[in-house]
Amino acid sequence: MNKITVLGAGAWGTAVAIAVAARHDVLLWGRNAEQMAATAAARENTTYLPGQPLPDNLRVSADFEAALAHVVDAGPDEVPLLIAACPVAGLRPLLEQLKGRAIPNVVWLCKGFEYGTGLLPHQVVRDVLGDAVPGAALSGPSFAQEVARGLPCALAVASTSAALRDSVVATVHGGNLRVYACDDVVGVEVGGAVKNVLAIATGTADGLGLGLNARAALITRGLAEITRLGMALGGQAHTFMGLTGMGDLILTCTGDLSRNRRVGLALAQGKPLETIVAELGHVAEGVPCSKAVRDLAARLGVDMPITNAVAAVLFDGYDAAEMAKQLLARDPRNELA
Ligand SMILES: NC(=O)c1ccc[n+]([C@@H]2O[C@H](COP(=O)([O-])OP(=O)(O)OC[C@H]3O[C@@H](n4cnc5c(N)ncnc54)[C@H](O)[C@@H]3O)[C@@H](O)[C@H]2O)c1
Ligand SMILES: O=P(O)(O)OC[C@H](O)CO
Numbered sequence: 001m002n003k004i005t006v007l008g009a010g011a012w013g014t015a016v017a018i019a020v021a022a023r024h025d026v027l028l029w030g031r032n033a034e035q036m037a038a039t040a041a042a043r044e045n046t047t048y049l050p051g052q053p054l055p056d057n058l059r060v061s062a063d064f065e066a067a068l069a070h071v072v073d074a075g076p077d078e079v080p081l082l083i084a085a086c087p088v089a090g091l092r093p094l095l096e097q098l099k100g101r102a103i104p105n106v107v108w109l110c111k112g113f114e115y116g117t118g119l120l121p122h123q124v125v126r127d128v129l130g131d132a133v134p135g136a137a138l139s140g141p142s143f144a145q146e147v148a149r150g151l152p153c154a155l156a157v158a159s160t161s162a163a164l165r166d167s168v169v170a171t172v173h174g175g176n177l178r179v180y181a182c183d184d185v186v187g188v189e190v191g192g193a194v195k196n197v198l199a200i201a202t203g204t205a206d207g208l209g210l211g212l213n214a215r216a217a218l219i220t221r222g223l224a225e226i227t228r229l230g231m232a233l234g235g236q237a238h239t240f241m242g243l244t245g246m247g248d249l250i251l252t253c254t255g256d257l258s259r260n261r262r263v264g265l266a267l268a269q270g271k272p273l274e275t276i277v278a279e280l281g282h283v284a285e286g287v288p289c290s291k292a293v294r295d296l297a298a299r300l301g302v303d304m305p306i307t308n309a310v311a312a313v314l315f316d317g318y319d320a321a322e323m324a325k326q327l328l329a330r331d332p333r334n335e336l337a
Contacts, residue, residue, distance in 0.1 A: 203264020
């Protein structure tokens with residue numbers, strides 16, 4: 001049994017906390033005291049993960065000091081984990097709160113590029129905490145509702161620290177959760193970030209009734225975009241064929257539990273973005289990420305037509321059906337170029 005603190009009590013932080021509480025001493029921290037009190041009283045996160053009861057041993061708190069003490073005061077034989085479970089936009093502010101503190105490590109679950117800087121999560125971590133704190137990205141095809149229900153799921157943990165990779169596998173792997181280790185942090189993070197943009201594209205195409213052939217084309221050509229950008233940033237080609245690349249892309253583009261896919265389905269109905277985001281009640285990382293990736297790809301000279309089309313619909317007022325026509329009207333090219 002190890003000590004784990006999960007910082008961030010949205011859908012994913014709550015689901016991960018529920019899953020690992022079956023084998024470990026877990027504290028789930030959320031920044032909203034009222035919501036955390038309600039969660040503790042109901043033994044359920046009715047705001048972000050309704051219908052999933054919390055196990056009796058899972059501690060819930062809005063006290064940041066208590067959340068840190070839970071892992072900082074771990075015994076000598078324990079391998080405590082500090083898990084950051086907020087969206088990309090919240091990562092920097094959350095890490096700022098950890099700066100200068102004696103934390104054992106940090107494992108982040110967010111998927112995206114930081115808007116404004118174009119940084120991947122591991123770069124944000126390095127920016128704020130420096131190199132002294134071992135860090136790891138835990139990613140892969142994983143809907144919170146299914147993980148909370150204990151359904152089977154396979155993830156990958158990426159870190160340049162072999163010791164932290166081993167600790168995350170030793171701690172999180174078990175039951176119906178499989179965790180694979182990987183050292184390609186860039187590849188894992190790029191796959192997790194860009195698949196959200198492609199889920200918006202696929203949801204839009206499905207909502208417009210463009211058919212299953214179009215869906216398969218978007219997923220496959222989307223994987224080509226992920227691979228091109230990922231390799232330009234230093235990722236390894238085979239990572240994009242794994243759980244955090246193709247695996248998560250397939251899940252998010254085809255599964256109706258995906259918030260990003262649901263954004264696309266709503267766009268196809270002509271709903272304004274502000275309404276879609278307000279109705280969702282959760283983060284849809286693909287929305288800000290489409291813009292961040294468009295800017296980054298332009299800077300790097302990487303061709304990402306599907307991503308550009310999503311950003312144009314979301315932010316520049318372009319019509320989704322018209323963008324689909326424009327994608328099809330591009331000059332032919334060699335598939336593997
Ligand atoms: N939901 C899933 O199935 C799932 C699965 C894998 C990965 N993820 C990724 O995990 C991240 C979080 O997703 P989610 O589903 O939990 O989102 P969510 O919208 O359900 O909840 C977001 C939570 O983050 C908290 N938060 C935001 N900024 C914060 C900050 N600065 N400090 C502390 N807490 C902060 C919010 O209060 C909220 O509780 C995203 O990057 C998402 O892509 C989600
Ligand atoms: O609901 P989404 O679209 O944020 O996707 C959730 C997870 O990232 C799927 O692996």
